[in-house]
Amino acid sequence: MTAITLALNGEAIRLKNMRVTVSQQFPDKDQSGGTSSTAKSEEGAKGKELRVSGEIPFKDIAILTRLFQLANATGSGGARTVYRVANNVARAVNLREASFSGTIDAPQQEGRMSWLVTFTLTEFLSVAEKKEAAATSRATSKAQGAGAAVGGSGAANAGESDEKMTWFERKVLKPVNDALE
Incomplete structure (x- = not known):
């Protein structure tokens, strides 16, 4: 069997x-040129x-x-x-x-x-392809959101800095979000 x-x-x-x-x-690519580096x-x-x-x-x-x-x-x-x-x-x-x-x-x-x-x-x-796609989409969303007015909602976008996030968003939601990406 x-x-x-x-x-x-x-x-x-x-x-x-x-x-x-x-x-x-x-x-990888050799960056030494003609040297022994x-x-x-x-x-x-x-x-x-x-x-x-x-x-x-x-x-x-x-x-x-x-x-x-x-x-x-x-x-x-x-x-x-x-x-x-x-x-x-x-x-x-x-x-x-x-x-x-x-x-x-x-x-x-x-x-x-x-x-x-x-x-x-x-x-x-692959995981590498998924990470690359996520990074590209984040960069695109940041570029698109740069000219937009900031809304009055209390939720933090992926593009906000740590200073604008609440303690809960920074210590709980952000690590979970980063782990999922």
């Missing part, structure tokens, strides 16, 4: 000897990737067929389908949604009656 360690949109991916590896890139500039954090490998016995060809159907599935706009990912490694690194990327391959195993399937799931709307 195969233990289910990966599910996409609630559908179990049944691979034997499954291995799930998570990775994330942190690209080690200075680098950060270029943000890219989305996480789950590399999955495992075996499918020849007798279970329906599993291989279904896996390729999932990989080739597209939404109404023609974009690849985004799946909710259920896996312990994905949960540990806060990867909730992903789509197939790169290649999926299934070479025959020498001396075994099975295919060794490997594929990659790339995070959809």
Whole structure:
């Protein structure tokens, strides 16, 4: 019996000897020019990737067929389908949604009656992307609100400084709001 360690949109991916590896890139650029300096500039954090490998016995060809159907599935706009990912490694690194990327391959195993399937799931709307979008929307709302008259309501906007906030807004609401973003 195969233990289910990966599910996409609630559908179990049944691979034997499954291995799930998570990775994330942190690209940077060399800023040293022609010197021996080690200075680098950060270029943000890219989305996480789950590399999955495992075996499918020849007798279970329906599993291989279904896996390729999932990989080739597209939404109404023609974009690849985004799946909710259920896996312990994905949960540990806060990867909730992903789509197939790169290649999926299934070479025959020498001396075994099975295919060794490997594929990659790339995070959809990573935490870094969500933070960047939130920062952009905050900057846009601040720019739009800069010319507007301040209303008489007691609620504080996200753009108000700490001096204009009440104790409750500064000590309770702001930390909760910041944590949610």
